[in-house]
Amino acid sequence: MKPPRRTGSAFERAEAAFKSATTKPVEAASRPAPKTIGVPEGKEMVSIRLDRAVLEHFQEDGPGWQDRINAALRTAARLEGE
Incomplete structure (x- = not known):
C-alpha cells in the first residue's frame, strides 16, 4: 500500500506553518474605556x-x-486638585 500523498511542496507546507505560528490573532472589538472622573x-x-x-x-x-x-x-x- 502506498503512503498518503502530500499536497503542496515542502516549502509551501513550511511557509503555511510559519504563517500560522507568527500571525497575530484577530482581537475582539473592545468597549470604550469608562470615563474616570476624579x-x-x-x-x-x-x-x-x-x-x-x-x-x-x-x-x-x-x-x-x-x-x-x-x-x-x-x-x-x-497637585491636590488634580
Whole structure:
C-alpha cells in the first residue's frame, strides 16, 4: 500500500506553518474605556532615596506609609486638585 500523498511542496507546507505560528490573532472589538472622573491615575513603582528620619516619620503610624509619602509629595507639588 502506498503512503498518503502530500499536497503542496515542502516549502509551501513550511511557509503555511510559519504563517500560522507568527500571525497575530484577530482581537475582539473592545468597549470604550469608562470615563474616570476624579479617579487617581495608576501608580508607578520607583526607587527613591530618603533620609532615615523622613522614612521613620512616615512609617511610625504603621501600614500606609507609602500613601502618606505620596500625599505629602502631591501637596508639596501643588497637585491636590488634580
